[in-house]
Amino acid sequence: MTALRFAGGFERGATVTFHVDGAAVRAHSGETLAAALLAAGVVALRRSPRDGAPRGAYCFMGVCQECVVRVDGALRQSCQVAVVDGLSVELRGAV
Amino acid sequence: MALPKPHEADLVVIGAGPAGAAAALAASRAGLSVVLLDEAASPGGQVYRAPPAGLSVSPGKRGPDDDAGDALRAGIAASSVVWRGSARVWSVSGAFRVDAVTPSGNESFFAPRLVAATGAHERLVPFPGWTKPGVIGLAAATILLKSQGMIPGRRSVVAGCGPLLAAVAAKIVVAGGAVAAVVDLSGPGDWLRALPGLARRPDLLRQGLGWALKLGAARVPVLFRHGVVAVEGAEACERVVAAPVDTEGRPRGGSLRGFEADALAIGHGLVPGAEITKLLRARHHFDPAAGGWTPVRDAFGRCSVAGLYAVGDGAAVAGAEPARLSGQLAGLAAAHDAGRIPLEAFEREAASVRAGLARMSAFAGAVGRLMRPRPAMVEAIAPETVICRCEDVTRSEIETAIAEGARDINQLKHFTRCGMGPCQGRMCGETAAGLLALQVGSREEVGYWTGRPPLRPVPLADLLGRFDYGDIPVPTPAPL
């Protein structure tokens, strides 16, 4: 799954660069981390605790907790975090 | 500095969707001091969600919801309502103390009256593969489309029931995306029966027909009376399988249809959150037409707990306009109960709002029927399907716990851990309760999870905020 940014009809903020397990990812200021990750094709964010099955963002409204990743060292719901320049996201271990 | 700062008001309103915003405005116009809290950065709620700062819909592309949302936000800004955004309420206690995590740490608010307007969340009856990345809620898709300007995938299947189906599919098509299929639990007959009710909102009906035409023009296959029975793919959604269902959503045999797709947006209706009313131990009753457990209320939203009002889709699912009107009534009632509106004026103002709400009831009824809970779908879930995403609890494990004697939903939680994970049972609660009800007889006997703080998980660091040790008041030690 790769989310696609609208080709037109939507104004976006300045380009920002954040890092996912060290790799640079570009997004736009104003986007949530969960959406920016999807747009970069990063769909599996973590593994389920018992079965180790891949999981990704599901509700985008802060309810399901499936989008939790490590952001600058702390566990965060990525659908509730706005991307900013220099953010560091870790999936390693979680995925 | 982030030591708790107490804020006092005549009324605290939690949730700034159409319901909460209307309640806050009505009460503040009547002279109450009102604090309006929402975890979102600006008012609007789900239906009128504003894109975050930095993103916006281009001027020529704005729809009616964008305008209604801007009007709502302008109304709040022009009023004397104290607006506090980015405030996630995690605890409500006493009569009443509200604690919220804000960008500057925890803040407490105190008021003798409280309006709960926290909205609904989505129901999804599980099927094999529903936990795979790439499967998202139908309502979740509206968030991506509306506030992020994104299409969920390169090729999407849109499935479930109710008006959001056509809305999501059409928005994807209009934005230039590909919809592999729309899979609708309802049949054309169900939609025809809903028409007279939906026609109470001619604007929305017109919008809906416009969506249907767009899907037709884009030649998107629409599978009526079908449900998704499986999502396949190694690490993520690659293929969605649909099958014919009966009027109750139960697979009834017949040929399977498979669609290559990297995204599935699916939802089976909305469930009133009713989180604050449950937390405060107000009385609730089970009402399938309202989406599930709903607080017992009078016509003005007054609950069984004195000073507590519940409004909008978080109390009973009815849609945006009924939510707004129910909020307005509760705001008026709060002002009247506080002695700020004399009886006669209160009755006069309330009468016209109640008449509006009555006109909407056929609309709400039609929407409610399309999105109603379908117990037969729960009955048809395959044994190895994961029910609780947080703890990977399957249907067969739940059945084992029931066989071992779990009789109500809280016992089930202790037997299986289903509902103990970080989502606090919001994702699995409806299904787990439905499974239990099949055995014990009714949803009433099964009950609902006991509400406990925190309402939403909050990182400890956020509660503490950033502070300087020097700012912490330390009492002078008593002389030895």
Ligand SMILES: Cc1cc2nc3c(=O)[nH]c(=O)nc-3n(C[C@H](O)[C@H](O)[C@H](O)COP(=O)(O)OP(=O)(O)OC[C@H]3O[C@@H](n4cnc5c(N)ncnc54)[C@H](O)[C@@H]3O)c2cc1C
């Ligand atoms: C994800 C989603 C998308 C939807 N999209 C549409 C749509 O596109 N069109 C449509 O007609 N209907 C949509 N609906 C249906 C929607 O329920 C109603 O149309 C309408 O928004 C209900 O208004 P409300 O004021 O009752 O609740 P809402 O609009 O849901 O507002 C509730 C508010 O409470 C806030 N809140 C909840 N809990 C807390 C807390 N603990 N602390 C702080 N704030 C909190 C939320 O952030 C939210 O802003 C959607 C529903 C959902 C769940």
Ligand code: FES
């Ligand atoms: S996607 Fe559900 S909490 Fe973020």
